[in-house]
Structure formats: structure tokens, C-alpha cells
Amino acid sequence: MTLESERLQLQEISWDDLSEIHTLHSYSEVDKYNTLGIPKDIEETKEVIRPLIAAQKSENRKSYFWKIVIKNTKEFIGIAGINLSLNKFKLGEIYYKLLPSSWGNGYATEVSKALIKSGFEDFKLHKIEAGVSTENIASIKVLEKSGMTREGLRRKILPIRGEWKDNYHYAIVEDDPMDY
Structure with a gap:
């Protein structure tokens, strides 16, 4: 499953992306609000993404994980994902991380809106959530620009x-105004 926005493409990860994902997770700036922590080596990153790659073959899949690339250059700039709840609740949680060199270009908002759009249109969700550290002002702005409510x-x-x-809980429901 591939998602697209105006400037970006979200492609499902493969083992070929291990090095770029490891580099992303190794930046202290990216780790600042991340619960994962900086991996001690590439083997630790491999163990983190192993279940995400294995999930791609699951019949009742509840987890999607993409690399983010710039459409016209195919340059890797980050990762994004959505975790789905049990069907009864029609709920999804989105997340994203970008390389520091990509910050400030509106990419995170573009990714967030693409995830929200996919959540409602492809996965037929009722509600999409995201958590954000109360200190992560940039990501709070992204979620709010994406139409989510604290x-x-x-x-x-x-x-x-x-x-x-502390963590702020953001969400958008299917009958909220959409801007994607």
C-alpha cells in the first residue's frame, strides 16, 4: 500500500530501508520526544522493524509502516505509520518522524493529512488519534493544522x-471538518 500527497510518497518499508531508518532513529533531535530511544546499533533497529515488516503479510493486519520519500527525487526523509484497533472501534493512531534536514518545509503536516485521509477513506475509520509530548510544540502545531483537536x-x-x-491526546472523527 502506497500513499501520496502533493510532494511526498509513503511507501511500505523493506529490509533495504534498514540503514536509512537506523540513521533517522540515531539523531538526538529526532529522539528528543521519542519513547524508542537512540538504538545502540543497527541490530537493535532491525529488531524494531522486524515485526513491522512481518505485519505486511498478515491477513488481519493492524499495523502499517511507511518510509516517506520526496516524490520527484525519491529522497528518504522519514517514516510514518498507523496502528488500527479492533474493527468494532474503527480507531487508528498515527505517527511520523522526519529527518531534521526536512523540518520546517510543511512535510510533517502533509504526511499527517495523508495518514488521516487514508484512515478515513481506505481503512473506513471512525476516529483517528495521535499522542504528542506536551513539550513538542512543532508536532502539536502539525496535528492542529491537520484538523485534529486536543x-x-x-x-x-x-x-x-x-x-x-506528559502527553497531549489529539483526535479527529469522521464527521469533523476535513482539510486534506
């Missing part, structure tokens, strides 16, 4: 570098 605060839920951080 629904609440989850206190001390994110384990980031040995500290428990």
Missing part, C-alpha cells in the same frame, strides 16, 4: 530518557 492530557505516560513526560 482532547486531553495524559499525565506522566511517556518514558523519555529516564523521565516520565
